[in-house]
Amino acid sequence: MMRFVDKFRDRDLARRLAYTIAAEARPEQTYTLMEFCGGHTHAIARYAIQEMLPPVLRMAHGPGCPVCVLPAARVDAAIAIAMQTDVTLCTYGDVLRIPGCRHDSLLTAKAAGADVRIVYSPADALALAQALPGRRVVFFAVGFETTTPPTAVVLLDARQHGISNFAVFCNHVLTPPAIAAIFDTPEDDRSRPCLDGVLGPAHVSTVIGSDAFARFPRDYAMPVVVSGFEPLDILQSILMLVRQINRGSAEIENQFSRGVTAEGNRIAIDLMAQTFETRETFEWRGLGFLPRSALRLRPEFAAWDAEKISPPPPAAAEEPHTACACAEILRGRANPADCRLFGAACTPDTPVGACMVSSEGACAAEWAYGRARRANEKERA
Protein backbone atom coordinates (compact mmCIF):
# COMPACT_ATOMS: atom_id res chain seq x y z
CA MET A 1 0.00 0.00 0.00
CA MET A 2 1.16 3.53 -0.74
CA ARG A 3 2.31 5.39 2.33
CA PHE A 4 2.21 8.99 1.13
CA VAL A 5 2.34 10.48 4.57
CA ASP A 6 5.54 8.70 5.67
CA LYS A 7 7.35 9.67 2.49
CA PHE A 8 6.45 13.33 2.90
CA ARG A 9 7.98 13.26 6.40
CA ASP A 10 11.36 11.79 5.41
CA ARG A 11 13.92 13.30 7.75
CA ASP A 12 16.94 13.02 5.47
CA LEU A 13 15.13 14.59 2.51
CA ALA A 14 13.93 17.38 4.80
CA ARG A 15 17.51 18.13 5.87
CA ARG A 16 18.69 18.18 2.29
CA LEU A 17 15.85 20.47 1.20
CA ALA A 18 16.68 22.81 4.07
CA TYR A 19 20.29 22.80 2.93
CA THR A 20 19.24 23.77 -0.60
CA ILE A 21 17.10 26.60 0.80
CA ALA A 22 20.05 27.85 2.89
CA ALA A 23 22.32 27.65 -0.15
CA GLU A 24 19.96 29.55 -2.42
CA ALA A 25 18.69 32.23 0.01
CA ARG A 26 20.90 35.30 -0.52
CA PRO A 27 22.54 36.39 2.73
CA GLU A 28 22.33 40.08 1.79
CA GLN A 29 18.51 40.13 1.67
CA THR A 30 15.61 39.02 3.85
CA TYR A 31 12.73 36.73 2.98
CA THR A 32 9.53 37.14 5.00
CA LEU A 33 6.99 34.53 3.98
CA MET A 34 3.47 34.42 5.37
CA GLU A 35 1.81 31.07 5.89
CA PHE A 36 -1.85 31.99 5.74
CA CYS A 37 -3.27 28.80 7.17
CA GLY A 38 -3.34 27.72 10.82
CA GLY A 39 -2.65 24.17 9.65
CA HIS A 40 0.68 25.37 8.25
CA THR A 41 1.44 27.33 11.43
CA HIS A 42 0.84 24.15 13.40
CA ALA A 43 3.03 21.99 11.12
CA ILE A 44 5.84 24.58 11.09
CA ALA A 45 5.89 24.56 14.91
CA ARG A 46 5.48 20.79 15.21
CA TYR A 47 8.32 19.94 12.82
CA ALA A 48 10.49 22.89 13.95
CA ILE A 49 10.70 24.11 10.35
CA GLN A 50 11.66 27.69 11.23
CA GLU A 51 14.73 26.27 13.02
CA MET A 52 15.79 24.50 9.79
CA LEU A 53 15.75 27.74 7.81
CA PRO A 54 18.57 30.27 7.34
CA PRO A 55 18.43 33.40 9.55
CA VAL A 56 17.45 35.63 6.59
CA LEU A 57 14.23 33.68 6.15
CA ARG A 58 11.35 34.30 8.54
CA MET A 59 7.93 32.67 8.53
CA ALA A 60 5.16 35.12 9.52
CA HIS A 61 1.88 33.67 10.76
CA GLY A 62 -1.30 34.68 8.97
CA PRO A 63 -4.97 35.00 9.96
CA GLY A 64 -5.99 31.59 8.59
CA CYS A 65 -7.37 30.08 11.77
CA PRO A 66 -11.17 30.39 11.66
CA VAL A 67 -11.52 29.84 15.39
CA CYS A 68 -8.98 32.60 16.09
CA VAL A 69 -10.58 35.21 13.85
CA LEU A 70 -14.19 34.63 14.95
CA PRO A 71 -15.12 37.91 16.65
CA ALA A 72 -16.43 38.04 20.22
CA ALA A 73 -19.77 39.47 19.06
CA ARG A 74 -20.53 36.34 17.05
CA VAL A 75 -19.58 34.15 20.02
CA ASP A 76 -21.99 36.19 22.16
CA ALA A 77 -24.72 35.72 19.54
CA ALA A 78 -24.11 31.95 19.60
CA ILE A 79 -24.29 31.97 23.40
CA ALA A 80 -27.60 33.89 23.23
CA ILE A 81 -28.97 31.28 20.80
CA ALA A 82 -27.74 28.42 22.99
CA MET A 83 -29.36 29.89 26.12
CA GLN A 84 -32.86 29.60 24.56
CA THR A 85 -34.50 26.71 26.40
CA ASP A 86 -35.74 24.86 23.30
CA VAL A 87 -32.39 25.05 21.46
CA THR A 88 -29.67 22.43 21.13
CA LEU A 89 -26.58 24.15 19.72
CA CYS A 90 -24.04 22.00 17.87
CA THR A 91 -20.58 23.01 16.78
CA TYR A 92 -16.98 21.85 16.30
CA GLY A 93 -15.02 21.08 19.47
CA ASP A 94 -12.46 23.88 19.24
CA VAL A 95 -15.20 26.53 19.02
CA LEU A 96 -16.43 25.93 22.58
CA ARG A 97 -13.68 27.81 24.40
CA ILE A 98 -13.57 30.97 22.25
CA PRO A 99 -14.04 33.92 24.61
CA GLY A 100 -16.95 36.30 23.99
CA CYS A 101 -17.07 40.00 24.86
CA ARG A 102 -17.35 39.41 28.59
CA HIS A 103 -14.84 36.55 28.49
CA ASP A 104 -17.54 33.89 28.75
CA SER A 105 -17.79 31.10 26.17
CA LEU A 106 -20.06 28.31 24.95
CA LEU A 107 -18.35 26.13 27.52
CA THR A 108 -19.44 28.41 30.36
CA ALA A 109 -22.92 28.58 28.78
CA LYS A 110 -23.01 24.78 28.82
CA ALA A 111 -22.00 24.79 32.48
CA ALA A 112 -24.86 27.24 33.09
CA GLY A 113 -27.34 24.75 31.64
CA ALA A 114 -27.37 25.44 27.89
CA ASP A 115 -27.63 22.35 25.66
CA VAL A 116 -24.35 22.66 23.73
CA ARG A 117 -22.96 19.64 21.90
CA ILE A 118 -19.78 18.93 19.98
CA VAL A 119 -20.20 17.43 16.52
CA TYR A 120 -17.55 16.11 14.15
CA SER A 121 -19.54 16.95 11.04
CA PRO A 122 -22.54 19.15 10.14
CA ALA A 123 -24.21 15.91 9.04
CA ASP A 124 -24.18 14.85 12.71
CA ALA A 125 -26.05 18.05 13.62
CA LEU A 126 -28.71 17.36 11.00
CA ALA A 127 -29.05 13.76 12.21
CA LEU A 128 -29.49 15.09 15.75
CA ALA A 129 -32.34 17.35 14.57
CA GLN A 130 -34.07 14.28 13.13
CA ALA A 131 -33.52 12.36 16.36
CA LEU A 132 -34.81 15.23 18.55
CA PRO A 133 -38.02 16.46 16.86
CA GLY A 134 -39.01 18.43 19.98
CA ARG A 135 -35.80 20.53 19.96
CA ARG A 136 -34.58 23.29 17.65
CA VAL A 137 -31.11 22.15 16.60
CA VAL A 138 -28.83 25.01 15.53
CA PHE A 139 -25.50 24.29 13.85
CA PHE A 140 -22.96 27.02 14.68
CA ALA A 141 -21.10 26.95 11.35
CA VAL A 142 -17.51 28.20 11.46
CA GLY A 143 -14.67 27.85 9.00
CA PHE A 144 -13.12 28.72 5.66
CA GLU A 145 -13.95 27.26 2.25
CA THR A 146 -13.13 23.73 3.49
CA THR A 147 -16.01 23.48 5.95
CA THR A 148 -18.45 25.49 3.82
CA PRO A 149 -19.37 22.82 1.21
CA PRO A 150 -20.34 20.32 3.95
CA THR A 151 -22.63 22.97 5.49
CA ALA A 152 -24.12 23.54 2.02
CA VAL A 153 -24.78 19.81 1.65
CA VAL A 154 -26.68 19.56 4.95
CA LEU A 155 -28.72 22.70 4.20
CA LEU A 156 -29.82 21.18 0.89
CA ASP A 157 -30.58 17.90 2.70
CA ALA A 158 -32.64 19.73 5.34
CA ARG A 159 -34.67 21.42 2.63
CA GLN A 160 -35.10 18.25 0.59
CA HIS A 161 -36.32 16.26 3.59
CA GLY A 162 -38.36 19.09 5.09
CA ILE A 163 -36.45 19.08 8.40
CA SER A 164 -37.87 22.24 9.95
CA ASN A 165 -36.30 22.04 13.44
CA PHE A 166 -32.77 22.49 12.02
CA ALA A 167 -31.03 25.82 11.43
CA VAL A 168 -27.55 27.12 10.62
CA PHE A 169 -25.87 30.08 12.34
CA CYS A 170 -23.52 30.92 9.49
CA ASN A 171 -20.04 32.32 10.16
CA HIS A 172 -18.23 30.96 7.11
CA VAL A 173 -15.41 33.23 5.96
CA LEU A 174 -13.41 33.57 2.75
CA THR A 175 -9.66 33.21 2.35
CA PRO A 176 -8.77 35.53 -0.58
CA PRO A 177 -10.41 38.68 0.92
CA ALA A 178 -8.46 38.18 4.17
CA ILE A 179 -5.15 37.99 2.30
CA ALA A 180 -6.17 41.05 0.27
CA ALA A 181 -6.97 42.93 3.49
CA ILE A 182 -3.41 42.45 4.70
CA PHE A 183 -1.95 43.72 1.42
CA ASP A 184 -4.44 46.60 1.28
CA THR A 185 -3.30 47.96 4.65
CA PRO A 186 -1.93 51.45 3.84
CA GLU A 187 1.86 51.62 3.46
CA ASP A 188 2.21 54.03 6.40
CA ASP A 189 0.17 51.79 8.74
CA ARG A 190 2.37 50.20 11.41
CA SER A 191 0.29 47.01 11.27
CA ARG A 192 1.17 46.37 7.63
CA PRO A 193 3.57 43.44 7.44
CA CYS A 194 6.44 43.49 4.97
CA LEU A 195 5.96 40.28 3.04
CA ASP A 196 7.94 38.75 0.20
CA GLY A 197 5.77 35.72 -0.50
CA VAL A 198 2.75 33.73 0.61
CA LEU A 199 2.35 30.03 1.33
CA GLY A 200 -1.20 29.32 0.14
CA PRO A 201 -3.48 26.78 1.86
CA ALA A 202 -3.81 23.44 0.05
CA HIS A 203 -7.07 22.25 1.58
CA VAL A 204 -8.90 25.51 0.91
CA SER A 205 -7.52 25.30 -2.63
CA THR A 206 -8.92 21.80 -3.18
CA VAL A 207 -12.29 23.61 -3.09
CA ILE A 208 -11.66 27.06 -4.64
CA GLY A 209 -8.71 26.09 -6.87
CA SER A 210 -5.23 27.61 -7.03
CA ASP A 211 -6.46 30.19 -9.58
CA ALA A 212 -8.41 31.86 -6.74
CA PHE A 213 -5.03 33.29 -5.64
CA ALA A 214 -3.96 34.49 -9.11
CA ARG A 215 -4.82 38.11 -8.27
CA PHE A 216 -2.04 38.34 -5.66
CA PRO A 217 0.85 37.87 -8.10
CA ARG A 218 -1.02 39.99 -10.66
CA ASP A 219 -2.22 42.90 -8.49
CA TYR A 220 0.37 42.94 -5.69
CA ALA A 221 3.42 41.38 -7.42
CA MET A 222 3.33 38.79 -4.62
CA PRO A 223 4.61 35.24 -5.24
CA VAL A 224 2.19 32.56 -4.01
CA VAL A 225 2.80 28.82 -3.71
CA VAL A 226 -0.15 26.61 -2.75
CA SER A 227 1.42 24.16 -0.31
CA GLY A 228 0.55 20.83 1.26
CA PHE A 229 0.81 20.31 5.01
CA GLU A 230 3.51 17.69 5.40
CA PRO A 231 7.01 18.92 6.34
CA LEU A 232 8.45 18.15 2.90
CA ASP A 233 5.53 19.92 1.22
CA ILE A 234 6.23 23.04 3.27
CA LEU A 235 9.99 22.97 2.70
CA GLN A 236 9.56 22.45 -1.04
CA SER A 237 7.07 25.33 -1.19
CA ILE A 238 9.46 27.60 0.72
CA LEU A 239 12.19 26.73 -1.79
CA MET A 240 9.81 27.48 -4.67
CA LEU A 241 9.08 30.90 -3.11
CA VAL A 242 12.79 31.63 -2.57
CA ARG A 243 13.45 30.81 -6.23
CA GLN A 244 10.60 33.09 -7.38
CA ILE A 245 11.89 35.92 -5.21
CA ASN A 246 15.48 35.42 -6.42
CA ARG A 247 14.49 35.60 -10.06
CA GLY A 248 12.18 38.55 -9.37
CA SER A 249 9.03 36.84 -10.53
CA ALA A 250 5.55 36.74 -8.99
CA GLU A 251 3.50 33.75 -10.02
CA ILE A 252 0.97 31.35 -8.59
CA GLU A 253 2.52 27.89 -8.30
CA ASN A 254 0.81 24.73 -7.08
CA GLN A 255 3.05 22.48 -4.98
CA PHE A 256 0.06 20.34 -3.89
CA SER A 257 -0.69 19.11 -7.40
CA ARG A 258 -1.73 15.72 -5.99
CA GLY A 259 -4.95 17.23 -4.61
CA VAL A 260 -5.40 20.76 -5.99
CA THR A 261 -6.35 21.83 -9.50
CA ALA A 262 -6.38 25.35 -10.95
CA GLU A 263 -10.18 25.46 -11.07
CA GLY A 264 -11.00 23.68 -7.78
CA ASN A 265 -13.92 21.39 -6.96
CA ARG A 266 -16.75 22.37 -9.33
CA ILE A 267 -19.38 20.36 -7.44
CA ALA A 268 -18.51 22.05 -4.12
CA ILE A 269 -18.40 25.52 -5.70
CA ASP A 270 -21.86 25.00 -7.28
CA LEU A 271 -23.40 23.76 -4.00
CA MET A 272 -21.98 26.78 -2.14
CA ALA A 273 -23.40 29.13 -4.79
CA GLN A 274 -26.84 27.53 -4.40
CA THR A 275 -26.93 28.01 -0.64
CA PHE A 276 -24.76 31.04 0.27
CA GLU A 277 -24.23 34.62 -0.78
CA THR A 278 -21.46 37.07 0.11
CA ARG A 279 -21.99 39.49 3.03
CA GLU A 280 -21.20 43.15 2.39
CA THR A 281 -18.88 43.11 5.38
CA PHE A 282 -17.92 40.87 8.30
CA GLU A 283 -15.85 41.36 11.42
CA TRP A 284 -12.60 39.42 11.89
CA ARG A 285 -10.98 39.31 15.29
CA GLY A 286 -7.74 41.23 15.02
CA LEU A 287 -8.39 42.51 11.48
CA GLY A 288 -11.63 44.47 11.95
CA PHE A 289 -14.45 44.63 9.39
CA LEU A 290 -13.40 43.31 5.98
CA PRO A 291 -15.56 43.90 2.88
CA ARG A 292 -17.06 40.86 1.13
CA SER A 293 -15.12 38.48 3.35
CA ALA A 294 -17.85 36.14 4.62
CA LEU A 295 -20.97 34.25 3.60
CA ARG A 296 -24.58 34.17 4.74
CA LEU A 297 -27.48 31.94 3.74
CA ARG A 298 -29.36 32.90 0.60
CA PRO A 299 -32.91 34.24 1.18
CA GLU A 300 -34.40 30.94 -0.10
CA PHE A 301 -32.94 29.30 3.02
CA ALA A 302 -34.40 31.82 5.50
CA ALA A 303 -36.38 29.03 7.18
CA TRP A 304 -33.05 27.39 8.13
CA ASP A 305 -31.18 30.62 8.91
CA ALA A 306 -30.67 31.09 12.67
CA GLU A 307 -29.97 34.80 12.10
CA LYS A 308 -33.45 35.22 10.53
CA ILE A 309 -35.22 33.03 13.08
CA SER A 310 -33.76 34.83 16.11
CA PRO A 311 -31.69 37.89 15.12
CA PRO A 312 -28.55 38.21 17.27
CA PRO A 313 -28.67 40.89 19.99
CA PRO A 314 -26.71 44.08 19.38
CA ALA A 315 -23.03 43.44 20.01
CA ALA A 316 -21.59 44.50 23.36
CA ALA A 317 -18.36 46.42 23.23
CA GLU A 318 -15.44 44.03 23.27
CA GLU A 319 -13.00 44.38 26.10
CA PRO A 320 -9.74 43.17 24.64
CA HIS A 321 -6.92 42.63 27.06
CA THR A 322 -4.70 45.64 26.55
CA ALA A 323 -1.50 43.59 26.59
CA CYS A 324 -2.76 40.89 24.17
CA ALA A 325 -0.74 40.83 20.94
CA CYS A 326 -3.17 38.68 18.91
CA ALA A 327 -4.01 41.47 16.47
CA GLU A 328 -0.33 41.90 15.62
CA ILE A 329 0.27 38.15 15.49
CA LEU A 330 -2.68 37.57 13.11
CA ARG A 331 -1.14 40.11 10.72
CA GLY A 332 2.30 38.53 10.82
CA ARG A 333 3.77 41.52 12.69
CA ALA A 334 4.65 39.76 15.92
CA ASN A 335 5.51 36.28 17.13
CA PRO A 336 3.75 34.62 20.07
CA ALA A 337 6.88 34.85 22.22
CA ASP A 338 6.81 38.65 21.75
CA CYS A 339 3.56 38.84 23.76
CA ARG A 340 3.84 39.67 27.47
CA LEU A 341 0.89 37.43 28.30
CA PHE A 342 2.18 34.37 26.41
CA GLY A 343 2.69 31.43 28.72
CA ALA A 344 1.98 33.57 31.78
CA ALA A 345 -1.59 34.94 31.92
CA CYS A 346 -2.41 33.27 28.60
CA THR A 347 -2.16 29.48 28.28
CA PRO A 348 -4.35 26.88 26.50
CA ASP A 349 -6.20 26.32 29.82
CA THR A 350 -6.89 30.01 30.31
CA PRO A 351 -6.72 31.59 26.84
CA VAL A 352 -6.84 35.38 26.84
CA GLY A 353 -6.38 35.90 23.13
CA ALA A 354 -7.87 34.09 20.19
CA CYS A 355 -4.52 32.71 18.96
CA MET A 356 -4.31 30.56 22.11
CA VAL A 357 -7.88 29.21 21.91
CA SER A 358 -7.59 26.93 18.91
CA SER A 359 -4.87 24.30 18.70
CA GLU A 360 -4.26 25.69 15.19
CA GLY A 361 -3.63 29.16 16.58
CA ALA A 362 -0.10 30.53 16.42
CA CYS A 363 0.20 30.88 20.20
CA ALA A 364 -1.20 27.41 20.96
CA ALA A 365 1.21 25.89 18.41
CA GLU A 366 4.14 27.78 19.93
CA TRP A 367 3.01 26.70 23.42
CA ALA A 368 2.70 23.03 22.39
CA TYR A 369 5.94 22.71 20.45
CA GLY A 370 8.08 25.76 21.15
CA ARG A 371 8.69 25.37 24.89
CA ALA A 372 10.77 22.21 24.60
CA ARG A 373 12.80 23.83 21.83
CA ARG A 374 13.46 26.97 23.86
CA ALA A 375 14.42 24.87 26.88
CA ASN A 376 16.92 22.99 24.69
CA GLU A 377 18.32 26.26 23.36
CA LYS A 378 18.76 27.55 26.88
CA GLU A 379 20.53 24.36 27.91
CA ARG A 380 22.89 24.54 24.95
CA ALA A 381 23.63 28.23 25.55
Next chain:
Amino acid sequence: MCLAIPMRLVELLPQGMALAEHDGVRKEVSVVLLKEPALDDYVIIHVGFALSKVDPREARATLDLLTEMAAPGTRPA
Protein backbone atom coordinates in the same frame (compact mmCIF):
# COMPACT_ATOMS: atom_id res chain seq x y z
CA MET B 1 -11.92 21.15 12.96
CA CYS B 2 -9.27 22.11 10.39
CA LEU B 3 -7.74 18.67 10.46
CA ALA B 4 -7.96 16.97 7.07
CA ILE B 5 -6.66 13.47 6.55
CA PRO B 6 -5.99 11.36 3.47
CA MET B 7 -7.96 8.10 3.51
CA ARG B 8 -8.66 5.31 1.02
CA LEU B 9 -12.18 4.42 -0.07
CA VAL B 10 -12.70 0.73 0.70
CA GLU B 11 -16.45 0.42 0.09
CA LEU B 12 -19.01 2.53 -1.70
CA LEU B 13 -22.32 2.76 0.19
CA PRO B 14 -25.78 3.98 -0.87
CA GLN B 15 -26.85 7.65 -0.69
CA GLY B 16 -23.49 9.22 -1.49
CA MET B 17 -21.67 7.57 1.40
CA ALA B 18 -18.52 5.46 1.47
CA LEU B 19 -16.36 3.58 3.93
CA ALA B 20 -12.89 5.13 4.14
CA GLU B 21 -9.82 3.67 5.82
CA HIS B 22 -6.57 5.03 7.20
CA ASP B 23 -4.11 3.01 9.29
CA GLY B 24 -6.75 0.35 9.99
CA VAL B 25 -9.31 2.91 11.17
CA ARG B 26 -12.53 2.83 9.18
CA LYS B 27 -15.01 5.65 8.97
CA GLU B 28 -18.20 6.36 7.08
CA VAL B 29 -17.81 9.53 5.00
CA SER B 30 -19.83 11.46 2.45
CA VAL B 31 -18.55 11.41 -1.13
CA VAL B 32 -21.23 13.68 -2.63
CA LEU B 33 -18.65 16.41 -3.29
CA LEU B 34 -16.55 14.09 -5.49
CA LYS B 35 -16.92 13.54 -9.20
CA GLU B 36 -17.15 9.79 -9.78
CA PRO B 37 -15.82 8.39 -6.50
CA ALA B 38 -14.35 4.92 -7.03
CA LEU B 39 -13.06 2.09 -4.90
CA ASP B 40 -9.40 2.53 -3.86
CA ASP B 41 -9.47 6.28 -4.49
CA TYR B 42 -7.32 8.22 -2.03
CA VAL B 43 -9.33 11.19 -0.79
CA ILE B 44 -8.88 14.14 1.60
CA ILE B 45 -11.48 13.96 4.38
CA HIS B 46 -12.62 17.10 6.17
CA VAL B 47 -15.45 17.15 8.76
CA GLY B 48 -16.81 13.85 7.39
CA PHE B 49 -16.78 14.85 3.72
CA ALA B 50 -14.30 13.89 0.98
CA LEU B 51 -13.17 17.23 -0.49
CA SER B 52 -10.92 15.96 -3.26
CA LYS B 53 -9.09 12.96 -4.60
CA VAL B 54 -5.36 12.55 -4.09
CA ASP B 55 -3.69 11.59 -7.36
CA PRO B 56 -1.00 8.96 -6.63
CA ARG B 57 0.87 9.76 -9.87
CA GLU B 58 1.07 13.45 -8.89
CA ALA B 59 2.20 12.47 -5.38
CA ARG B 60 5.00 10.38 -6.90
CA ALA B 61 5.94 13.21 -9.30
CA THR B 62 6.11 15.70 -6.40
CA LEU B 63 8.35 13.34 -4.40
CA ASP B 64 10.63 12.85 -7.41
CA LEU B 65 10.84 16.60 -7.97
CA LEU B 66 11.63 17.46 -4.38
CA THR B 67 14.24 14.71 -4.23
CA GLU B 68 15.83 16.33 -7.27
CA MET B 69 15.61 19.80 -5.64
CA ALA B 70 17.21 18.56 -2.41
CA ALA B 71 20.97 18.94 -2.15
CA PRO B 72 22.62 15.53 -2.65
CA GLY B 73 23.65 13.88 0.59
CA THR B 74 24.81 17.03 2.34
CA ARG B 75 23.87 18.14 5.82
CA PRO B 76 23.34 21.74 6.78
CA ALA B 77 26.33 23.23 8.53
